[in-house]
Amino acid sequence: MEHEKQGFVSKYIFSFDHKMIGKQYFTLAMSMGFIGGILAVLIRLQLGFPSQPWPFLENLFPVGMASGIMTPEFYVSLFTMHGTIMVFFLLSLLPVSGFGNFLIPLQIGARDMAFPFLNMLSFWTVVPGAIIIIISFFVEGGAAASGWTAYPPLSAIRSAIPGSDLGQTLWLVGMIFFVASFTMGGLNFVVTILNLRTKGLRMMRMPLTTWAQFVVGILGLLSFPALAAGALLLTFDRSLGTSFFLPAGIFIGDTLMPHEGGTPLLWQHLFWFLGHPEVYIIMLPAMGFTSDILATFCRRPIFGYRSMVYAIMAIGTLSFLVWGHHMFVSGMSPFLGSLFVVTTLAIAIPSAVKAFNWLFTIARARIQFTSASLFGLGVVSLFVTGGLTGIFLGTNAVDIQLHDTYFVVGHFHFIMAGAGLFGAFGAVYYWYPKMFGRMLSERLGKIHFWITFVAYYAVFFPMHYLGVSGMMRRIYDPNVYEFLQPLQPVNLFITIAAFVLFAGQLIFIYNYFVSMRRGAPATANPWNAAGLEWSTPAYPGHGNWEGEIPPAHRWPYDYSEPGKKRDFTPQWEA
Amino acid sequence: MADEPKGSRGSLQGIAMAVVIWAIVVLSSLYYVRYGVPELASDRGYLDSLYYVILGITGAAYILYQLALGYVIYRYRGDRPGAESSYWHESHKLELTWTIGTAAILIPIVFTGLIYWERVRGPAPEDAVTVMAVGAQFQWDFHYPGADGEFGRFDPTLYAIDNQIGLDETDPAAADDWVLTNQLVIPVNRPARILMRSKDVQHAIFLPNFRVKQDLVPGMTTEVWFTPVKTGSYEVACAELCGLGHYRMRAFLEVMEEADYRQWLSDNAPAAVADAGEPAADAPPASAE
Numbered sequence: 001m002e003h004e005k006q007g008f009v010s011k012y013i014f015s016f017d018h019k020m021i022g023k024q025y026f027t028l029a030m031s032m033g034f035i036g037g038i039l040a041v042l043i044r045l046q047l048g049f050p051s052q053p054w055p056f057l058e059n060l061f062p063v064g065m066a067s068g069i070m071t072p073e074f075y076v077s078l079f080t081m082h083g084t085i086m087v088f089f090l091l092s093l094l095p096v097s098g099f100g101n102f103l104i105p106l107q108i109g110a111r112d113m114a115f116p117f118l119n120m121l122s123f124w125t126v127v128p129g130a131i132i133i134i135i136s137f138f139v140e141g142g143a144a145a146s147g148w149t150a151y152p153p154l155s156a157i158r159s160a161i162p163g164s165d166l167g168q169t170l171w172l173v174g175m176i177f178f179v180a181s182f183t184m185g186g187l188n189f190v191v192t193i194l195n196l197r198t199k200g201l202r203m204m205r206m207p208l209t210t211w212a213q214f215v216v217g218i219l220g221l222l223s224f225p226a227l228a229a230g231a232l233l234l235t236f237d238r239s240l241g242t243s244f245f246l247p248a249g250i251f252i253g254d255t256l257m258p259h260e261g262g263t264p265l266l267w268q269h270l271f272w273f274l275g276h277p278e279v280y281i282i283m284l285p286a287m288g289f290t291s292d293i294l295a296t297f298c299r300r301p302i303f304g305y306r307s308m309v310y311a312i313m314a315i316g317t318l319s320f321l322v323w324g325h326h327m328f329v330s331g332m333s334p335f336l337g338s339l340f341v342v343t344t345l346a347i348a349i350p351s352a353v354k355a356f357n358w359l360f361t362i363a364r365a366r367i368q369f370t371s372a373s374l375f376g377l378g379v380v381s382l383f384v385t386g387g388l389t390g391i392f393l394g395t396n397a398v399d400i401q402l403h404d405t406y407f408v409v410g411h412f413h414f415i416m417a418g419a420g421l422f423g424a425f426g427a428v429y430y431w432y433p434k435m436f437g438r439m440l441s442e443r444l445g446k447i448h449f450w451i452t453f454v455a456y457y458a459v460f461f462p463m464h465y466l467g468v469s470g471m472m473r474r475i476y477d478p479n480v481y482e483f484l485q486p487l488q489p490v491n492l493f494i495t496i497a498a499f500v501l502f503a504g505q506l507i508f509i510y511n512y513f514v515s516m517r518r519g520a521p522a523t524a525n526p527w528n529a530a531g532l533e534w535s536t537p538a539y540p541g542h543g544n545w546e547g548e549i550p551p552a553h554r555w556p557y558d559y560s561e562p563g564k565k566r567d568f569t570p571q572w573e574a
Numbered sequence: 575m576a577d578e579p580k581g582s583r584g585s586l587q588g589i590a591m592a593v594v595i596w597a598i599v600v601l602s603s604l605y606y607v608r609y610g611v612p613e614l615a616s617d618r619g620y621l622d623s624l625y626y627v628i629l630g631i632t633g634a635a636y637i638l639y640q641l642a643l644g645y646v647i648y649r650y651r652g653d654r655p656g657a658e659s660s661y662w663h664e665s666h667k668l669e670l671t672w673t674i675g676t677a678a679i680l681i682p683i684v685f686t687g688l689i690y691w692e693r694v695r696g697p698a699p700e701d702a703v704t705v706m707a708v709g710a711q712f713q714w715d716f717h718y719p720g721a722d723g724e725f726g727r728f729d730p731t732l733y734a735i736d737n738q739i740g741l742d743e744t745d746p747a748a749a750d751d752w753v754l755t756n757q758l759v760i761p762v763n764r765p766a767r768i769l770m771r772s773k774d775v776q777h778a779i780f781l782p783n784f785r786v787k788q789d790l791v792p793g794m795t796t797e798v799w800f801t802p803v804k805t806g807s808y809e810v811a812c813a814e815l816c817g818l819g820h821y822r823m824r825a826f827l828e829v830m831e832e833a834d835y836r837q838w839l840s841d842n843a844p845a846a847v848a849d850a851g852e853p854a855a856d857a858p859p860a861s862a863e
Binding site (some may be wrong): 043071072073076103119145146147151153157160161162169175209222246247248249250251252256262263264265298299300301302303304305306307309329330331334335337339341342346348349353355356357359360362363364365366369374379380381384385388391392395396397400401403404446450453454457461462464465466468470471472473474475476477478480481482483539557559560561562567 | 587588590591595596602605606607608609610611615621624625626628629631632635636639640642643646649650651652657658660661662663664665668669672673676677680683684686687688690691692695706710711730731733740742773774775776778782783785788789791792794796807809811812813814815816817818819820821822824840846857
């Protein structure tokens, strides 16, 4: 397969090369993640120091922080956009669209994705979505302010909150762009993995990262259309006067709304039908990265490969049957709630399988401590911590008290955000040499890890204390409630830890960009890893392999095989 | 290995990782004990028991797993003398053990949870005091049905400054109805049934001391019931984002002795008591025997 010579535009902008598209997604996701992080810092600023004036911030946010004090409506926009940006534009784009595109062809031995044009199109579809989301901060009324879950009527009726005006419209338009892009990507993943595997690469010889991306592609294809439908119907309710989500009798701002016949619960069902698989769209790639990274740096095959694959499939399937656990106290039928308890807690079983398989991969190993392996070990720790708190929330009787409290915030920041983020960091440290032909600084990487790991626990573990004590989510000033006032020291502690956590990420950003030019040149296989992607040149060009695509003779986890001279046997060696 | 990644086998990292994980486990667990659920004032103590059972099981799993993780990281760090890794990567016996083991631990939790859920969400007892909570940006109105035990009709076109709940005064059932804003008063040791509806967006009533939380959904009437077992004044919170004033949508729940409650009723809502003769007339006959 011949590849034409590329000019600047076709190489860096409208590129068809899956690696370049992956890196484009990276740049976009990291920029969005940086903005999402700043929003988090502002949220914590308010919760740590409720309603204190910060005069210098007035220059940056003349409306939201007029005279330096954060307004409640700005606070609501902050956490709405923090959630939206982090869930969709960082944690979905980076591990799935970024690493999926970059890694799938390399790991399965393909020259490119099945549909390179669609791939380019999917990136250039999400870019306007991201721009629209950012622009929404600067419109009249500010950015969307109905939570990342956008529950109507708050999100449907313009006078319900300032952000529900133009900000919410832009949010919906941005999300529709995102969904369009993501479904194109998902289709490409599934078709590529099913059709373009190199000779000898049976499905059960694929790396767990590719397995995860395969299931994620299917999940995205089946779940995101529900959000697209919901977003479209909500746009109709907002702009065309329909009533899909709005019943009769809504009275806001001295006006009786003309709607009738809809129900807000319909939105919740549509949203969470996406929302829960979305959690696993974020989680599964991180699980895949962790498995690949741990095997390489433990110099040991991944323990229980088969059950890992089945666990990915089981989690993927179950993820479609659990959305109602977000709605135990929503007014949904209590009988339905009971059904969702059973399916929800069933997910704990494949999750436990993964946790134990990782533990047994680490046991009897010879662990090399690189930045990548430290983040991989971090995923294991965070995954277990966050997974266990899910048992409280999945049990509907106990969820009554903990629902919509900081317990939930702590829970999903460990399991979804935490494991997802640490997985992505590990993956960057691990595959960076293939991306840029240079090594990241290990010294900075380790400093980054230690700050991130300790600060992450310091920020999110105490949130469980807040939740158990009853502190609700999404409140601008907890001190309004007497029973929450004693918790102010905990909030202050979390805020300080959050500042440290954010500062730690600057080290990563510096390392990432400076190493692109100044990093030590990478060899083709710097970690002595066995996966097929390491058979490419140190800095693979368009088409990935210079000669023939190597066939796969084995699975990618042959480390420390007895009787071999080296402690790894590459997948492409007979 | 000559070409091993530089500095990657430093024992410091492995030991540090183990120590940090152990320290996190110890500190996070010790501090957990200091933060308990808010003081219980309802009959829903069994939900707390289940919470503590799950806390015990997951807490033990958390501590054991993280300690084990720290241990294997320490024990199998790459630079230990005679370091070798094993090719062993499959054990059906082990995998079956932890699959079945996890399921075996979860099944009793699931069933206990479902039984308790049934108890919580089952129909309210006949003798319950019934109040309709009306949520609005950003206040709570508690609508009492009065002596007839029936709520007057409401009509959204009647919402006004002096008629926050849109009560239709022409409905005979509305004659003895009355409304409290941001204050709910109920007698102790008698089931309280709270119906709820929203005037505008979604809200959620959260009674932290009573283990009660339920969303208010426009266009629907939702409900909860519980029995307060302790007198006193408690905070009522909104737990579902409802707008810029969500954080200050607060009310108070007063739980009174039955006698004080009757006194309070006749002091504050004479109309509601006047026609009823005995205020307890809405209680069912003591026994059918």
